[in-house]
Amino acid sequence: MALPIDFITRTRALLGEEFDRLEAALSADVPVSIRINPMKGTPAPKAGAPVAWCESGFYLPERLSFTFDPLFHAGAYYVQEASSMFLEQAIKAYVKEPVRCLDLCAAPGGKSTHLASLLPDGSLLVSNEVIRSRSYVLAENIAKWGHPDTIVINNDPEEIGEALPHLFDVIVTDVPCSGEGMFRKDTDSTGEWSVDNVRLCASRGRRIIHDIWNALKPGGILIYSTCTYNTEEDEENIHYIIEELGAEALPIPTQEEWQITGALRFEHPVYRFFPHKTRGEGFFLAALRKAEGEIEEIRVKSKGKKERGKAAPSIPQEARLFLSDETSFSLEWNGSFLRAYPKAHSDLFSLINAKPLRVLSAGICLGEAKGKDFIPSQELALSTALTPNAFPSVELEWEDAIKFLKKEALVLPSGIDKGYVLVRYQRLPLGFVKNLGNRANNLYPQEWRIRTGYIPEEIKLFLGR
Numbered sequence: 001m002a003l004p005i006d007f008i009t010r011t012r013a014l015l016g017e018e019f020d021r022l023e024a025a026l027s028a029d030v031p032v033s034i035r036i037n038p039m040k041g042t043p044a045p046k047a048g049a050p051v052a053w054c055e056s057g058f059y060l061p062e063r064l065s066f067t068f069d070p071l072f073h074a075g076a077y078y079v080q081e082a083s084s085m086f087l088e089q090a091i092k093a094y095v096k097e098p099v100r101c102l103d104l105c106a107a108p109g110g111k112s113t114h115l116a117s118l119l120p121d122g123s124l125l126v127s128n129e130v131i132r133s134r135s136y137v138l139a140e141n142i143a144k145w146g147h148p149d150t151i152v153i154n155n156d157p158e159e160i161g162e163a164l165p166h167l168f169d170v171i172v173t174d175v176p177c178s179g180e181g182m183f184r185k186d187t188d189s190t191g192e193w194s195v196d197n198v199r200l201c202a203s204r205g206r207r208i209i210h211d212i213w214n215a216l217k218p219g220g221i222l223i224y225s226t227c228t229y230n231t232e233e234d235e236e237n238i239h240y241i242i243e244e245l246g247a248e249a250l251p252i253p254t255q256e257e258w259q260i261t262g263a264l265r266f267e268h269p270v271y272r273f274f275p276h277k278t279r280g281e282g283f284f285l286a287a288l289r290k291a292e293g294e295i296e297e298i299r300v301k302s303k304g305k306k307e308r309g310k311a312a313p314s315i316p317q318e319a320r321l322f323l324s325d326e327t328s329f330s331l332e333w334n335g336s337f338l339r340a341y342p343k344a345h346s347d348l349f350s351l352i353n354a355k356p357l358r359v360l361s362a363g364i365c366l367g368e369a370k371g372k373d374f375i376p377s378q379e380l381a382l383s384t385a386l387t388p389n390a391f392p393s394v395e396l397e398w399e400d401a402i403k404f405l406k407k408e409a410l411v412l413p414s415g416i417d418k419g420y421v422l423v424r425y426q427r428l429p430l431g432f433v434k435n436l437g438n439r440a441n442n443l444y445p446q447e448w449r450i451r452t453g454y455i456p457e458e459i460k461l462f463l464g465r
């Protein structure tokens with residue numbers, strides 16, 4: 001791999017002779033790893049070796065045909081490089097009770113789906129992505145993961161800092177960076193690297209922390225991470241958060257055999273993964289605690305005058321049966337869409353809805369009323385809160401599952417009820433069709449469909465084929 005000359009000079013100055021080992025590792029194969037979704041009952045891969053710092057993480061012996069694996073689309077697992085799964089150790093060390101957690105730079109959703117699995121029961125996760133097009137991908141991946149206690153928003157950190165002062169117990173900031181740790185995985189990224197870009201990323205990282213700081217509760221935890229090696233974006237920004245914002249850097253328990261590198265500048269507890277020492281890409285993480293202080297009370301303001309003369313339609317009785325623990329949700333219309341909000345967080349859902357924030361999804365969208373019809377939603381199909389027998393269902397073979405994911409029409413076996421039918425693959429829901437008898441209309445979201453016409457000759461899947 002042709003590395004930028006300035007990168008070589010700067011990183012050699014940081015690592016000394018060890019740099020030769022890093023350079024050699026950057027020419028080696030990229031390990032493939034996934035995190036399974038415990039809430040969907042995904043089994044550990046038979047041939048997979050565990051990722052030592054993540055209970056649900058596994059290395060695979062080879063790359064699977066993820067696009068052509070219906071289980072991938074069902075949210076049974078997420079493809080994520082192993083080093084970044086180290087987030088788990090920070091959460092386990094400092095989050096022992098239900099929290100309100102913000103994942104600020106969240107798309108495409110690697111850390112958010114991990115957080116959804118990791119946070120103690122009763123927690124709420126708010127996942128944010130500032131770039132509009134990326135926020136849709138985030139919402140899709142969150143829907144596939146299926147946890148109801150999540151909200152996806154699309155805002156600038158400054159807007160969140162202003163709208164939600166002192167709301168969060170934990171904020172994860174996986175800030176945009178110069179990506180030195182991704183050179184092996186994404187070889188194009190070497191072309192985008194420059195010393196100027198390192199400086200720009202370092203100052204943008206600081207600005208992001210500055211803008212969001214107000215949203216973190218006094219005593220709350222900030223987790224800062226990058227996938228880059230240089231100390232400007234890493235140690236220097238941690239030092240800035242300590243010196244300028246009065247935070248305390250927190251040690252994270254690790255094991256020697258994980259071969260994590262500590263601080264290359266200053267002496268704060270920070271954790272860096274290098275591909276020549278650990279099976280994974282480059283990654284840097286530090287946990288910090290905001291100093292204790294007064295908590296600003298947040299009041300939920302009413303949304304203003306209610307629309308007159310328009311009583312909200314009643315909640316369809318059958319909709320309550322969609323959710324396995326219906327009593328823990330409150331059902332509300334949002335225009336023609338019926339949403340289920342976890343009652344434990346109803347104050348927060350109201351608060352966030354009342355603020356000038358762009359909410360993409362909150363709780364579970366159960367479906368949409370259209371005339372006399374109620375069309376169940378894709379989010380409901382993939383939610384772990386769906387009652388298993390709420391809808392008639394049909395188990396698809398691989399060929400039909402792929403047809404469904406390409407949004408092609410299906411013909412269901414005779415004997416299946418007419419109306420809305422849940423289609424499954426290996427028992428996991430993929431989505432809904434409307435069965436008309438002679439054919440079934442495919443309700444899979446247009447934007448999510450598999451677009452390629454090409455199907456590889458040999459297909460390797462998670463649970464075999």
Ligand SMILES: C[S@@+](CC[C@H](N)C(=O)[O-])C[C@H]1O[C@@H](n2cnc3c(N)ncnc32)[C@H](O)[C@@H]1O
Nearest residue numbers: 105106107108109110111130131174175176208
């Ligand atoms: C390293 S990526 C996040 C990866 C994600 N946490 C994951 O694990 O899948 C950084 C994200 O920050 C977003 N971003 C870019 N500029 C930003 C800004 N000024 N403020 C907040 N986020 C920004 C990018 O669009 C990108 O999605």
